[in-house]
Amino acid sequence: MRSSRWLHVPLWVTYAFLYVPIIVLVVMSFNSGRSAYSYEGFSFKWYAELAEDELVRDGLINTLIVATSSTVLATVLGTMLAVGLARYTRSKTLDAIALMPAVLPDLVLAIGLLVFYGVIQLTLGLYSVVLAHALFSMAFVAAVVRTRLVNADTSLEEASRDLGAGPVATFMRITLPQLAPGILAGALLAFTLSLDEFVIAFFTIGNSDQTLPIVIYSMIRFGVTPKINALAAILLLVSFTAVIAGQRMTKIGEARAQD
Amino acid sequence: MSPSRGRRLGAFVFLSPGLTYLVVLLLVPLGLVLSYTLFQRGRFGGVVHEFTGENFERLFDPLYLDVVLGSLRIAGITTLIALALGYPTAYLIARLPRKWKTFALVAIVLPFWTNFIIRVYAWIILLNGPGLLNSGLKAIGLGPYELLYNESAIVLGLLYSYLPLMVLPLYAAIERLDPQLREASANLGASGFTTFRKVTLPLTVPGVLTGCLFVFVPSFGNFVIPEMLGGGKSVMVGNLIRSQFLQARDWPFGATLALALIAVLVVLLIAQSWAARRA
Numbered sequence: 431m432r433s434s435r436w437l438h439v440p441l442w443v444t445y446a447f448l449y450v451p452i453i454v455l456v457v458m459s460f461n462s463g464r465s466a467y468s469y470e471g472f473s474f475k476w477y478a479e480l481a482e483d484e485l486v487r488d489g490l491i492n493t494l495i496v497a498t499s500s501t502v503l504a505t506v507l508g509t510m511l512a513v514g515l516a517r518y519t520r521s522k523t524l525d526a527i528a529l530m531p532a533v534l535p536d537l538v539l540a541i542g543l544l545v546f547y548g549v550i551q552l553t554l555g556l557y558s559v560v561l562a563h564a565l566f567s568m569a570f571v572a573a574v575v576r577t578r579l580v581n582a583d584t585s586l587e588e589a590s591r592d593l594g595a596g597p598v599a600t601f602m603r604i605t606l607p608q609l610a611p612g613i614l615a616g617a618l619l620a621f622t623l624s625l626d627e628f629v630i631a632f633f634t635i636g637n638s639d640q641t642l643p644i645v646i647y648s649m650i651r652f653g654v655t656p657k658i659n660a661l662a663a664i665l666l667l668v669s670f671t672a673v674i675a676g677q678r679m680t681k682i683g684e685a686r687a688q689d
Numbered sequence: 690m691s692p693s694r695g696r697r698l699g700a701f702v703f704l705s706p707g708l709t710y711l712v713v714l715l716l717v718p719l720g721l722v723l724s725y726t727l728f729q730r731g732r733f734g735g736v737v738h739e740f741t742g743e744n745f746e747r748l749f750d751p752l753y754l755d756v757v758l759g760s761l762r763i764a765g766i767t768t769l770i771a772l773a774l775g776y777p778t779a780y781l782i783a784r785l786p787r788k789w790k791t792f793a794l795v796a797i798v799l800p801f802w803t804n805f806i807i808r809v810y811a812w813i814i815l816l817n818g819p820g821l822l823n824s825g826l827k828a829i830g831l832g833p834y835e836l837l838y839n840e841s842a843i844v845l846g847l848l849y850s851y852l853p854l855m856v857l858p859l860y861a862a863i864e865r866l867d868p869q870l871r872e873a874s875a876n877l878g879a880s881g882f883t884t885f886r887k888v889t890l891p892l893t894v895p896g897v898l899t900g901c902l903f904v905f906v907p908s909f910g911n912f913v914i915p916e917m918l919g920g921g922k923s924v925m926v927g928n929l930i931r932s933q934f935l936q937a938r939d940w941p942f943g944a945t946l947a948l949a950l951i952a953v954l955v956v957l958l959i960a961q962s963w964a965a966r967r968a
Contacts, residue, residue, distance in 0.1 A: 441777070441782070451849070468824070518704060535906065535950065537912060537927055545944070572707070
């Protein structure tokens with residue numbers, strides 16, 4: 431079928447809509463002037479100022495602490511939950527509950543946890559955010575690992591049991607390695623989600639240490655400077671690299687799984 | 690060890706840690722929020738454990754009802770624009786040559802994986818008084834206009850944030866279509882538009898419904914975008930909930946608003962699955 435050139439216009443409109451704001455943001459981060467709006471000349475000075483900013487540095491460290499801890503917790507809990515749900519129960523209710531943290535609006539999870547922490551009189555801090563992030567990350571890890579469990583070949587496990595291996599040995603040496611790509615994908619997802627998460631952290635972090643998204647949010651409320659653009663440009667570069675690397679890794683993983 | 694005892698032990702070992710976590714940090718907190726809807730607010734925040742129906746009465750106060758209706762309108766407009774832009778995009782991607790498809794899809798999702806706050810911030814730069822759009826308008830002798838801090842800015846921000854969630858399910862639905870159906874329709878003399886209206890569109894309705902839900906849900910409950918692009922006025926239900934919890938410290942009313950939010954979403958979910966089954 432012959433398709434005329436202008437038929438692709440909606441496609442270009444969509445891509446322009448998605449990428450023009452990002453490109454403007456990055457260009458403005460190299461602005462030598464003080465304004466985030468009008469470009470005066472090329473300079474790295476806002477990147478230099480950013481490196482000096484202690485709030486940003488602390489925010490980054492806090493974010494990495496939260497993301498790493500919640501990912502470890504969510505990966506262990508989520509993987510076990512996925513195995514348990516797939517192999518030991520047919521309950522649709524349990525399935526639904528396990529998926530709930532991923533489906534409910536973040537605001538609802540946030541106020542639930544705020545109320546709960548208030549009732550048990552937990553002093554808010556980084557760890558209350560870790561517990562909160564692990565909650566929704568666990569749901570995502572469980573969902574990702576489950577899709578792999580459904581496709582996994584159970585005959586290997588049966589063979590292992592028939593050959594006299596105990597349930598623990600079978601799990602460690604057969605099931606876990608089979609699930610490894612799924613677990614890794616789930617952990618990556620959990621880490622990325624936690625890095626960017628704002629709403630739940632905003633409600634459950636209290637007044638002391640802040641995560642990077644919250645630091646950025648307060649910077650913007652305080653005033654718009656090219657320094658925020660510089661930070662934005664760096665974060666864009668990091669997430670773009672991570673997504674493309676993740677894409678390649680899953681491709682390699684799939685290719686290996688098919689061998 | 691007998692097999693049934695082994696199974697029960699396995700179920701316990703694998704299920705209990707995750708389920709305990711879900712009960713303590715999800716079900717108990719949601720139960721608490723639910724119970725708060727029936728209590729009175731304390732004088733200095735917190736709750737007084739005396740039953741009252743006042744929170745639900747306040748929900749129907751025109752002041753708050755307007756906010757709920759306003760949120761429905763903003764999320765609804767966002768969803769419609771996302772559909773209008775997302776459907777042709779998904780359709781065209783699905784018909785690209787194979788080697789371009791993956792690339793085109795990744796390019797749709799890529800902005801979605803960057804920091805949410807940063808994505809919204811980008812629109813402040815574009816829309817603000819001395820921002821790029823106004824400079825462009827000035828060059829052709831127009832403006833300056835107040836582009837930021839109004840409802841259109843909120844819609845634009847929501848659309849920018851959630852458009853990929855519309856394109857992906859639509860793409861999946863369109864991609865699944867058997868190209869022979871279109872060919873058959875064309876061979877029988879239907880024009881391109883008739884084929885689209887009678888074949889392609891009806892068969893992709895489930896994808897349309899999923900996409901609409903994916904965009905509507907996070908838009909409806911949003912408070913960050915209305916706050917950053919809408920100028921911090923309490924224009925959406927999310928802002929109202931946020932201020933009840935973090936500023937006004939009226940937790941019972943905040944909980945009631947959250948329950949209303951969930952109720953709207955549940956109704957939509959039921960409507961969606963009903964419509965999908967009929968399609």
